[in-house]
Amino acid sequence: MTKPPLILIAPSIEKAGVEFHDRSISLSEAYPRAIAQAGGIPLTMPVGKSRELIAECVRRCDGIVLTGGDDIEPRLYGNGLPAGLRRTVGTSPDGGERDLRELILIDEVFRQRKPLLAICRGHQLLNVALGGTLIADIPAQIPNAINHRRMDRRSEKAHEVRLTPGSLLSKITGGRTLGVNSTHHQAVGRVAEPLQVTATSGDGIVESMELKREAAPLLPLLLSVQFHPERLVDRYPEHRAIFRVFTQACVLHRKNKI
Numbered sequence: 607m608t609k610p611p612l613i614l615i616a617p618s619i620e621k622a623g624v625e626f627h628d629r630s631i632s633l634s635e636a637y638p639r640a641i642a643q644a645g646g647i648p649l650t651m652p653v654g655k656s657r658e659l660i661a662e663c664v665r666r667c668d669g670i671v672l673t674g675g676d677d678i679e680p681r682l683y684g685n686g687l688p689a690g691l692r693r694t695v696g697t698s699p700d701g702g703e704r705d706l707r708e709l710i711l712i713d714e715v716f717r718q719r720k721p722l723l724a725i726c727r728g729h730q731l732l733n734v735a736l737g738g739t740l741i742a743d744i745p746a747q748i749p750n751a752i753n754h755r756r757m758d759r760r761s762e763k764a765h766e767v768r769l770t771p772g773s774l775l776s777k778i779t780g781g782r783t784l785g786v787n788s789t790h791h792q793a794v795g796r797v798a799e800p801l802q803v804t805a806t807s808g809d810g811i812v813e814s815m816e817l818k819r820e821a822a823p824l825l826p827l828l829l830s831v832q833f834h835p836e837r838l839v840d841r842y843p844e845h846r847a848i849f850r851v852f853t854q855a856c857v858l859h860r861k862n863k864i
Contacts, residue, residue: 611668611856613646616708616728618675619653621699629700637673637725640836644849646856653700655707657714664714669721669827669856672708672728674834677792679705680742683734687742694743694791709735716824721855723848724830726790729815732830736798744791744811751809754788761837764788767813773804774829775814778851779844786813786833793832800824805831826862827855 615637623630631653638648651663664670676698680687682705687695698704708728712735715722724732730740744751756764763785769776776782784805794812797803800821805814815830816822829852838845 608857610645610647611853611860612666613641613648613669613671613853613856614651614663614667615641615648615671616651616673616711618673619698619700619704632675633673634836636834636836637671640839640846640849641671641853643839643846644853646849646853651711653703653707655703655710657710660707660710661714661718664711664718664720667720668860669723669852670711670715671852672712672722672724672731674726674728674789675704676727678727678731678734678740682709683739683795684742691742691746694746705731712736719825719859721827721852721859722825722829723852724828725836726832726834729830729832730792730794733794733798733801733815736800738798738801739795741793741795741811744793748809748811751811752807754793754807754811755791756788760787760789760834762787763838763842765807767805767807767833769814770804773814774816774827775804775831775848778829778847780847781844784844785842786831786835787837788833790832801830826859827852 617631617633620632641648677695679697679702741747764787766783801815802818803812813832817828835845835848
């Protein structure tokens, strides 16, 4: 019998946790629930910036999920961001430690060649980690954009995205369009060189990326999405399929490495 894959999930940080009201790990239960429903065993990544610790966490797991949360520190992608735009950015209460920890995590994922699923903030940070930039605030920088911050529909489809034919996401979901939720005010700007856009919203916002064909051997699987499929798995099989294919890739990678 095939053992379930161990999936490392990178959590967010909140300023005041429930126990002692100090800085605490925060993770929506939707992420581990979606992984468990897809046949994986979810594990929450510990805090800290030790490369040794992060590398060992990656080594012991079969795949990694980057999650949503606070904005990314602008100094990592946009030196000289105008003051007006800078005021729209709300970074993590840990002073940027999460950014640095997850940049190391992404580096280790590529070094150890593990399957990666990057969601929302993770989608953006992956682009930054590989040399891309971000749109700091969609309403301010793209006046004709649709409303992408639909917190009132965080667990409902808010708009459709167009999928690139033949892309990983189109193969997973079985279509050329996909209804998604939308809870972000930032987005991918200049796309990092190893990545290619595989889904866009009607206003041109990058909704999904994967590795270019020539870069594909770098990882067993990489899927990066701006939306939150973990909040849609209970009702929409196409979003459930994202986690199923990801966990299957983790199992296959482990078998090939043994």
